[in-house]
Amino acid sequence: MTTLNVPINEGNGNHLDYLHSPKKYKGILNWILSTDHKKIGILYLISMLTFFSVGVFFGFLMRLELISPGKTIMEPQTYNQIFTLHGVIMIFLFIIPGLPAVFGNFFLPIMIGAKDVAFPRLNLFSWWLFITGGLVALISLFLPGGPADTGWTFYIPYSVRTSTNVIPALIGAFILGFSSILTGLNFITTIHRLRAPGMSWFKMPLFVWSLYATGWVQILATPIVGITLLLVAIERWFGVGIFDPSLGGDPILYQHLFWIYSHPAVYIMILPAMGVISEIIPVYARRTIFGYKFIAFSSLAIALFGSLVWAHHMFTVGMSDTAMWIFSLLTFLVAIPSAIKVFNWVSTLYKGSILLEPAMLFALSFIFNFTIGGFTGLMQGALALNIHIHDTSFIVAHFHYVMFGGTGFGIFAALHHWFPKMFGKMYNKKVAKLSWLFLFIGFQLLYFPLFIAGYLGMPRRYYDYLPEFHIWHFISTIGSWILITGLIIMFTNLIIALRKGAKAPANPWGGVTLEWSIQSPPTHENFEVIPVIENEPYDYSHFEEKEEIKN
Amino acid sequence: MEHKNNHIVGYGTYIFVWLTLVTLTALTVTVASFDLGGFSIVVALIIASVKALLVMLIFMHLKFDDKIFRIFVAVAFLTLMIFIVLTFSDYSFIR
Amino acid sequence: MNQIAETLASEHIHRDEVGAKIGMWLFLFTELILFGGMFLAYAVYRFSYRDYFALASKELDVFIGLINTLILLTSSLTMAMSITALRRGNKKLSLIFLSSTIIFALLFLVNKYFEWSAKFNHGLFPGSNDLLSLPRGEIIYFGLYYVMTGLHAVHVIIGMIILLFMLFYIKSNKVNQDYYIMLENSGLYWHLVDIIWIFLFPLFYLIH
Numbered sequence: 001m002t003t004l005n006v007p008i009n010e011g012n013g014n015h016l017d018y019l020h021s022p023k024k025y026k027g028i029l030n031w032i033l034s035t036d037h038k039k040i041g042i043l044y045l046i047s048m049l050t051f052f053s054v055g056v057f058f059g060f061l062m063r064l065e066l067i068s069p070g071k072t073i074m075e076p077q078t079y080n081q082i083f084t085l086h087g088v089i090m091i092f093l094f095i096i097p098g099l100p101a102v103f104g105n106f107f108l109p110i111m112i113g114a115k116d117v118a119f120p121r122l123n124l125f126s127w128w129l130f131i132t133g134g135l136v137a138l139i140s141l142f143l144p145g146g147p148a149d150t151g152w153t154f155y156i157p158y159s160v161r162t163s164t165n166v167i168p169a170l171i172g173a174f175i176l177g178f179s180s181i182l183t184g185l186n187f188i189t190t191i192h193r194l195r196a197p198g199m200s201w202f203k204m205p206l207f208v209w210s211l212y213a214t215g216w217v218q219i220l221a222t223p224i225v226g227i228t229l230l231l232v233a234i235e236r237w238f239g240v241g242i243f244d245p246s247l248g249g250d251p252i253l254y255q256h257l258f259w260i261y262s263h264p265a266v267y268i269m270i271l272p273a274m275g276v277i278s279e280i281i282p283v284y285a286r287r288t289i290f291g292y293k294f295i296a297f298s299s300l301a302i303a304l305f306g307s308l309v310w311a312h313h314m315f316t317v318g319m320s321d322t323a324m325w326i327f328s329l330l331t332f333l334v335a336i337p338s339a340i341k342v343f344n345w346v347s348t349l350y351k352g353s354i355l356l357e358p359a360m361l362f363a364l365s366f367i368f369n370f371t372i373g374g375f376t377g378l379m380q381g382a383l384a385l386n387i388h389i390h391d392t393s394f395i396v397a398h399f400h401y402v403m404f405g406g407t408g409f410g411i412f413a414a415l416h417h418w419f420p421k422m423f424g425k426m427y428n429k430k431v432a433k434l435s436w437l438f439l440f441i442g443f444q445l446l447y448f449p450l451f452i453a454g455y456l457g458m459p460r461r462y463y464d465y466l467p468e469f470h471i472w473h474f475i476s477t478i479g480s481w482i483l484i485t486g487l488i489i490m491f492t493n494l495i496i497a498l499r500k501g502a503k504a505p506a507n508p509w510g511g512v513t514l515e516w517s518i519q520s521p522p523t524h525e526n527f528e529v530i531p532v533i534e535n536e537p538y539d540y541s542h543f544e545e546k547e548e549i550k551n
Numbered sequence: 552m553e554h555k556n557n558h559i560v561g562y563g564t565y566i567f568v569w570l571t572l573v574t575l576t577a578l579t580v581t582v583a584s585f586d587l588g589g590f591s592i593v594v595a596l597i598i599a600s601v602k603a604l605l606v607m608l609i610f611m612h613l614k615f616d617d618k619i620f621r622i623f624v625a626v627a628f629l630t631l632m633i634f635i636v637l638t639f640s641d642y643s644f645i646r
Numbered sequence: 647m648n649q650i651a652e653t654l655a656s657e658h659i660h661r662d663e664v665g666a667k668i669g670m671w672l673f674l675f676t677e678l679i680l681f682g683g684m685f686l687a688y689a690v691y692r693f694s695y696r697d698y699f700a701l702a703s704k705e706l707d708v709f710i711g712l713i714n715t716l717i718l719l720t721s722s723l724t725m726a727m728s729i730t731a732l733r734r735g736n737k738k739l740s741l742i743f744l745s746s747t748i749i750f751a752l753l754f755l756v757n758k759y760f761e762w763s764a765k766f767n768h769g770l771f772p773g774s775n776d777l778l779s780l781p782r783g784e785i786i787y788f789g790l791y792y793v794m795t796g797l798h799a800v801h802v803i804i805g806m807i808i809l810l811f812m813l814f815y816i817k818s819n820k821v822n823q824d825y826y827i828m829l830e831n832s833g834l835y836w837h838l839v840d841i842i843w844i845f846l847f848p849l850f851y852l853i854h
Binding site: 192222 | 778
């Protein structure tokens with residue numbers, strides 16, 4: 001019998017961890033042909049961070065170009081292609097797979113007491129799709145004509161007219177979509193079928209709940225964008241009339257179909273991050289999560305409402321007034337489940353015994369950034385204000401606050417929280433905190449000025465600007481340097497830890513979910529004995545008792 | 552959810568369903584030859600939905616499988632319906 | 647004792663038939679929504695170009711469409727009966743039913759080929775001058791027609807390949823009376839292809 005507070009599964013050094021378990025293949029084949037969910041998680045981590053570095057590099061170049069008005073380092077056409085690549089890479093290759101495919105793969109089976117996901121081979125296949133899609137999307141860099149210059153949204157009619165290589169990006173995104181769908185499919189089946197005995201739905205960790213909600217969005221929304229992008233590719237290839245207005249098509253219909261997926265995609269990105277925060281806050285506050293069921297159900301509610309608000313990206317295209325107010329209303333409704341989560345996290349902190357470990361710092365900055373990003377999102381849901389700030393850098397600032405300040409920091413939080421478990425090594429906590437400081441300050445400097453510039457009228461995606469916006473762009477570019485310094489410190493610290501870090505104990509942070517009850521790094525089978533779950537997922541009563549004894 | 556589905560549908564049931572499907576196909580072709588104005592598409596879609604429902608319930612075993620499958624299918628179709636209805640909140644009211 | 651049973655159960659993850667079926671249904675939903683996106687596009691365009699759609703659909707041969715509908719419905723029947731036959735232990739009958747399903751699929755494609763090539767001979771193919779000289783509503787109708795029936799045909803081909811694999815698996819007893827979930831899942835896929843056609847037929851052939 002395993003109770004969560006007495007980890008009997010903990011390795012005593014006799015069990016080989018998954019990194020050293022007997023191998024079928026040698027060298028790199030041992031990795032890229034492995035169906036072990038943990039190895040696939042690591043594969044995703046490495047490939048995702050590689051793509052992330054490329055995306056950051058493009059972002060850095062864009063910011064450098066914008067440091068002063070006029071041409072600084074590149075031609076306008078190059079700038080258009082770079083912001084398209086930055087968007088495509090960051091959205092499809094970094095943020096969407098970031099949490100589910102990396103940490104979901106690694107920890108979902110462990111957290112529900114399973115030995116692997118439901119379809120391990122499919123899991124490996126979806127990583128291969130991910131790599132294929134990524135390479136197809138990036139191949140246009142080396143083709144004559146260069147990468148697409150349409151922006152990541154591929155709006156019609158420009159995407160069927162431009163002479164750049166749009167088709168590779170479209171096909172790449174299509175393949176990546178299927179990789180994401182298969183991951184979601186795998187997770188939902190795993191959660192339904194492979195929970196350990198006693199792991200009822202309301203004993204599942206909240207990260208698992210968020211992955212469940214995400215999985216449904218992945219399955220039910222992604223195919224729409226898949227077919228839409230495929231149709232654009234077919235239209236370019238064969239000249240079939242679908243969206244092109246000169247052939248009778250309707251560009252607004254394209255935008256509807258595109259956003260039917262791409263808005264829920266925002267929730268594919270943010271929901272797992274919210275799950276991570278719900279995991280981290282109780283561990284470092286040493287308190288049971290406040291409002292477990294509310295957080296669990298708000299994940300489902302966000303997935304539901306988030307699928308109904310897509311046309312708020314289209315308030316200026318001339319939709320019917322009826323559609324405008326319906327979508328505006330629905331947009332405001334999404335705020336409710338999101339706010340429920342924030343209130344519950346903050347309530348969990350109340351009277352907690354807070355440890356400011358690196359993961360906690362990232363998690364707290366998530367709440368801070370997400371609140372700003374969320375509120376500015378609500379501002380855009382208001383029809384009147386939306387017209388004023390539509391397509392300005394206000395929007396850019398808003399979605400970077402949610403996507404990077406939210407999900408990005410969520411990924412960093414997860415990385416610092418679970419790194420010892422994944423690799424069995426401890427990193428230098430002081431350096432990690434320093435990198436957090438750089439990232440946090442750099443992030444605010446980089447994006448907050450864009451709110452102001454956007455509100456004053458700075459359009460997004462512009463290569464050049466009026467001198468009155470100079471100061472905001474200047475501050476923003478300085479911020480990007482600080483941010484990148486933070487990234488370099490963080491990754492260097494983690495890479496050094498991989499090679500020279502001290503051996504991590506099984507439970508360095510005092511967590512009570514199942515992954516902390518097994519050795520670090522886990523064995524190939526995760527559990528020597530399948531655990532039987534009796535306790536609530538975040539039972540910190542033993543900590544509270546200890547506190548009382550001290551007093 | 553553990554109990555295995557041991558229900559084997561007989562050939563007779565399948566043939567009966569197939570006959571119904573063929574009849575419905577004949578019906579939809581016949582109805583299409585009359586001019587019902589705006590209703591012809593409604594009738595065609597209703598008949599098609601009944602046919603699809605029959606295929607799913609009997610041929611795809613939804614009627615005999617665990618309840619969870621029926622819930623899943625309902626969720627998927629509901630999602631698609633919502634996508635269509637909300638898109639038409641734009642197109643139906645545009646001037 | 648209980649724990650041993652649990653461990654044994656989890657070691658047979660790959661034999662979890664309900665799990666396999668859940669996975670298959672979830673996959674079918676993505677196919678459903680994939681076509682759903684195109685049906686949505688169809689709905690919007692038919693709403694805008696109602697008269698042109700009615701006019702253009704006269705170019706299609708209802709008879710060929712009807713024959714193909716009957717072929718697919720019958721193939722669904724033989725597919726379902728093939729599973730029943732296998733579960734009742736009649737391997738030979740199951741193989742006969744499955745082979746006829748594949749033959750029906752082939753017939754469907756042959757029919758489709760003649761239908762498409764007739765259109766091509768009339769100059770009605772994507773990007774052709776004849777097609778582009780039509781009113782815009784009709785261009786869109788044929789755009790949707792080619793894309794939707796084309797993608798459906800791709801699914802028929804994929805389905806055929808899957809069923810061919812099943813044929814060999816049953817022959818080699820890899821799929822058998824006790825372990826038939828693969829055949830059942832292939833059947834689910836095949837029925838979905840049928841369902842898509844059930845909607846495509848009236849929407850393209852019967853709207854005049």
